[in-house]
Each structure stands twice: as C-alpha cells, then as structure tokens.
Amino acid sequence: MQDTLLHFLSNNTSNKSSPFPFPKPHNFPSSSFHDYFSPLSCPRNLHFPSLSFKTNTISLPLKPLKTPEIPSISSHHTPPPPSNSEFQEKMLYLDSIGLDIFSLINNHRPIILTASLPNIKSIIDLLTSKNFTPREFRRIISMCPEILNSTPSTITPIITFLLREARVSGSDLKHVINRRPRLLVSSVKHCLRPALYFLKNIGLEEVKRHTYLLSCSVETKLLPRIQYFEKIGFSHEDAVSIFRRFPQLFNFSIKNNIEPKLNYFVVEMGRDLKELKEFPQYFSFSLENRIKPRHQCCVEKGLYFPLHTLLKTREAQFVSRIDACCNSSVPLRSSPLYSVNCDIDSSTSTE
Template identity: 55%
Template structure:
C-alpha cells in the first residue's frame, strides 16, 4: 500500500507541475504500475518523469520492450540507468525506432560491433535520433568537409548541422578566416564543433592573435591548432 500511495503522490505532482500534460483514462492504475516497474529496475521515477513528462502517457509494454532490447545488448543495469538519466527520452523510444540507429552505426558509420556499447555510453542521445532526418545527413556533412572516419567522431552525429555546425564555421569565416582554412581547422580538430562560441572560440581567437606575446605553452597550442 505504501508503494501504491507513493505512485499516486508522483502522479499528483505531475498533474501540478505539468498542467498541460494530457493523462489517459484510468491513468491512476496504469501510472502506478509504471512507477512500480521503473522502481523495480532502479530508476527514480519522480525525477525521470519530472524531466520527461511524456513518460506519463507512454505504454508500459513499449517501455518494457525498450528496456529488454537495450539491456539485451550487453548494457548492465547500472549503465542503462546512466543512459536513461542522461537521456530520459530513451524510455519512450520504441524498439522499432532504435533498431535502425544501431544498424546505421554498424553498417554506414562502420562502428565495430564491439565498440557500439562505448559509442552509446559516450553519447546516449544517439539512440533517440532519427536516421533519415538526423544521423545520416550529419554524417554526410562531416564527410563533405573531409572528415572521412566518422566512426571516430560518432558523438557529433546527434548534433544539428544548422544549429551547431554551420554557426561555428560561419564564426571563423566572419572574423577573417578563409573557407578553406576554416574547413581545414574543423577537419583536423572536429571537437571544435562542440566548443561554445562565446565561452571557448572567442578566447582561442584572442590567443591566436596574441600568440607572439603569449605564454610558451599557449603559443605551442595555438601554433599546433591553427597550423598543424
């Protein structure tokens, strides 16, 4: 009875914090079962649902299928909880949408089967990405600028070309770097795509322009970074 009461309490909090969330008929009973299941596999249902309210209306059978499929790929219970903690949307992603992701990583990105687990652990969000709309176009973009071994930079595949990659490339071009030099920098150092323009790239440019007066270590870094 204590567990059922706890589930009801969580549901009431969801109703209060997410008033626009549409709850299905008989949500009390179904939600209680869902909370009990999540707790049984070691997942804190309260924090998870608070961060991903859509879980309230997700099918329990679909959730169980997703858990079974991913843990069946040699992810331990601890690893799975970490994946869900970093990307709650995984639990509401159907197996039919997850399978194409693993297939794409293996066949097109050329990630070895033994490395798939490492790739997902590093970037759990890959699991929820659509292959046709997100992963494949991003792979093509990276290849178009000369990054041929995309399997070494799989964490970039879940990033938006329009919102993340293009603005960073344009930033360098707008401050005077040629298209060729800019492309060369990102090709040699793809991690640049993950740098914040405001918090990281601006300082790199300052270092670059003040290189001759900089600390020897800074001068070495800037020389290597910009000129290889």
Template identity: 60%
Template sequence: MCSATATTPLFSTDHHLPKSFTRLCKPFHSRVPTSLTFHSTPPTFVVRATVLKWRCPKQTLPPNSDTGFGKKALYLESIGIDPFSLIENHPMLITASLNDIKSTVEYITTMDFSAIEFRRMVGMCPAILTTKVSDLIPVFTFLHREVRVSGSNIKHVINRRPRLIICNVDKQLRPTMYFLQSIGIEEVYKHTDLLSCSVEDKFMPRIEYFENIGFSRSDVTSMFRRFPQLFCYSIKNNYEPKYNYFVVEMGRDLKEVKEFPQYFSFSLENRIKPRHKRCVEMGVCFPLPLLLKTSEVTFQNRLEAFVSSSTPLKTSPLWRAGRDIGQV
C-alpha cells in the same frame, strides 16, 4: 526464455555481422528484479492525477492516468529508476505504453548493457524509455554498417552518447555523417558523439564564427578536420573570450590557432592565462603546443631551461628556431 521482443534481430540476415551484435545475453529479468518483494503486506501504489498535474502542470493527463501510470511507476522503480524525476524532464513518459517501455528495456539490456549502464543512459536521456524498438534497430544498424563502429566498441559509443539511439537515421544521423565526411573527416567512427548534433544549428554557426574573425573557409575546414571537437565548444563561453585574450593580451598571430586549434580546448583561467603570464615575466614566448600541452612540471622545467639558455624573444629572428626546438 527470452521474450519475443528480446530476440528481435538487430540486423537483417543478408550480411555477416559480428556475433557480439547478434547474440543475446541473459534476459533482463535474470539481472534486475521485475517485481518488488515485501516482507509484509505490500502497500497500495496509487498515483493521483492531481499529484502528476502538480509535478507536470503542462502535461495533459489521460482519464486512466491514475492506474496506468501507477503500473509504469511500479515497474520503473523495480528496476531502480525514479519515475517522478524523469517526468519533469520528459512528460511523455506519462502516456507511453508500459509494454513498449518493457520491450525497450529488454531489447537494450539483451545487447549486453548492464542494469547500471541502462539506468545511467536513461538518466542522461529519458527519451530512451519512450523510444520504440522499431526505431532503435535502424540506429544500431546505421552505426555498424555505415559509420563502421565495431561490435566491441558499440557499448562504449552508446554509453558515451546515449542520445544517439533516439535520433532519426534519415533526418539526423546520416546527414551529419555526410557533412563530416565532406570536410575531410573520414573516420567518423572516432567522432560518433558529433552525429547527434545539428549541422544547421550547431556546426555552421561555429564555422561562420571563425570565418568572421578572419579565417578563410579552407583554413576553417582544416581546423575542424584536424580537431573535430571544436564543434562542441560554445561560441559565447569558449571561442569569444579565448580569441579575445589570444589577440589582445597575448598579441599572437592567428596562424598559430590555425596550426593548433586545440588551443580552444584548454581552460582560459587555469591554463592559458597563468602560463602566458609566467612566460611574459620570464621574457620568453613558447609555441602554443609547448605552452599548453605539457604537464606543469615539464612546462616549468622547459621555462627554466629556456631562460637559462637565453631563449630568443618572439620579436627576434631566432624565435623560429626556438619554436622548432620547443616542438621536439
């Protein structure tokens, strides 16, 4: 029989929701052992406070940390999680309640996440283990009701971005959703990985960067609306070097970036530079989509075809015609 925690309703009953969100699968202990089996006398599991202090020197340990953490460590190891590797990145695990941890594990796994998926989620975001079930329920409710994530897609969304389930709905997720909608991104469910990002710390600096290099606010909004993944790229390691190469080496018009913001998604060293140099050597200038989106074979074939047919250079009045052909 599933525990009381495992059968906690994911949503209130005032709405008809997909069965995939409300049904409970097999209890976690039926898929992952909750105890260790030894063929001989079981070893004594003792974790000294001095050892914990050495691994996490900044963590203040409670008086009962020897026995308390030992039980948690034994439980986590029984479900395939190395507690010591997690402590270094998430010291709160030391003082977290074992009952709360078990409740969280059971709650998530009864939503049809496999043991392997759960271990991967914890590896990517250890804070999941110390997040109470009462804080998890509003997140899943929000994703379904407000973001419109379907029941069949919820696992994909969480597996892709585990950090989502430790975010506060009112302070983080909902404000970010409103911001994305305000710039015209209506289908937020297609970009759920952005919901855990900070509007002030991540989104606005990127918008301001493009404004500072000459784009209007409307142009920038259009770029991010057409390609929301722009929010994920580093200004220093992505925007700056690719923008400098585009302007200085390629000598192209910024309007092309406005029309094709996906330019920033391609590798500068492995795609942009080598293809641009080959075009320069051949004396042709492809539009950005044809230059970067096509496969290597297609690009080479197009390059040879355009050269053999005397494709006009960018400085030629006929270059627009070649541009149109390249986009077909």
C-alpha cells in the same frame, strides 16, 4: 525501496479527487489533476438562467448566455493521466531497474506520463539484448529519458545505420551509445545521415571515431561553426582544416567558449591566427585555469613559447622549462625555449 514507494503511492492516492499518485508541489494549491497539469481546467458546460426584467410593464427577455468556447488542448500538451494502478505499476517497474523515479517525475513528467509500460519494457529488453548492463541503461535513460518514448522499431534502424553506414564495429557499439545516448532518438533521415555526409565532405577520416557528432544538426551547429571561423579571418579551406584537425571543436559553444578564448588570444596574447590553424586544441584548455596563468607567467619572465608548448606540457614540465630558461645560459635561437628577450637580458647583464 519498493515498500517505501508503495507506501508513498498509496498515501497519495487515498484522496479520490486526486487521481495522480505523487505529491502535488506546494505552489499548486488545488487538489484536482487538471489544476496540477492543465492551464484549462474550467468546465465545458456552463448553464446560465434566462433573465428578464420589466420596464413600463413591457417584458424584455434576455437571451441566454452562450457557453464560452474553450480551445481544445493540442497534442503537444500533457495527455490525460493514466489510472492509478497503471501509473503505480509503471513507477514500480522503473524503480525495480534502478531509475530515480522522483527525478524523472520532477524533470520529465510528460515523458513519464506518455510512455506506456509495455513500451518501456520492450526498450529495456532491446538494450539488454545488445549487452548493455543495468548500470549502463540506467545511465543512458538518465541522460536521454526520451528513449522511454521510443520503440524498438525506431531504435533498430539507428543501430543498423551506425553499424553499416557509419562503420561502427559491433564491439564498439556500446561505447558509441554510452558516449552519446542521444543518437538513439535522432532521425536517420533528417539528422544522422546528413551529418555523416557533411563530415565526410569536409574530409574527416574515420567518422566512426567521432560518432558523437552525428546527432548534431548540420544547419544549426556544424556549418555555423565553420562559417564563424571564416568571419574572423580564416579562408574556407583553413577553417575546414581546423575542424578536420580537431573535430571536437564542433561541440564547443561559440559564445561561451570560442569567443572569449579567441578575444584573449588576439588582444591579450597578441598572437597570429595561423597558430590556431596549427594548434586548434587551444580552445580545449581552460581560459582561467590554464591559458591566462601560463601566458601571464611568460609575460612576467619575458618568455615566449609556441602555443602547443605553452599549453600542452604538464605543470611540472612547464615550471621546469621556465626555470631552465631563466636560470641558465641563453638558449639557442632554434630552441622552443628561446625568447627575443633572452638576447636583451644577456646583453644587459654583460655591460
């Protein structure tokens, strides 16, 4: 792989007008680096000759045209490219630790351009010192490449916060970071600590078991979800209770997950919202593959199961319960298999 990469880089740096050592995309015909990366590639010093013409023997000189002002590129734009040798060395190192450099270049070019090789090595050394395996830090960087632009001085306080304030044990630290690599690029002051206080304030016990929520914004993600449940009819206490019982709900999309399932629950299933308070795990099941098929099956059979029985049982158990209810005597009213239709069917069959 390394020989292939060297051949790839050398072939693409032979053109002196193209200092950036990787192929240009087909939709950028220009060979210059600035044509590839910068929306502002025109020269800064444009000179126009002084022009004049005569009218009735009177010479009227024209003033020289001013060089057009070109706005300076702000700091958030891609910085000037590194030298060929520096970039090649960086690419070879990333390749040597098993990263997909072509994917990084295509999807995260600004990060790759701005991250320095010494800094990248220091991050890898830090992860290695925390007993992360090469496979683990490859996965971490692929999920959160912004880590390459971090420094040990920014990551160390985050690890300290997780160990001391979030009460993550040293043996669980790897698992916590592997599950949510974005923790390593989240601000302790502006993100991690406010989220920790918020989760503790709603009564969530052992936040260390839900550290994946610490990288979520309180203002834009955590609080709005509780407020959404208040808007649909839950009291504040009940809404908080739902998230306390099922914290994973904080990570579910309101538009793509919660709303469609809530609409089906209320309109098609005709159930009471209090069932969601008792079983908020409802939102974790697939609407198309679990909720709809099982509900429709019960409707066809004239059965009614509690929400947790309807969804939580395995497929074989669910089918067995359906058969037991339909092909045996009427269950007791206290049984979870009981349906009001059972009495109707029973009375009809005896006539």
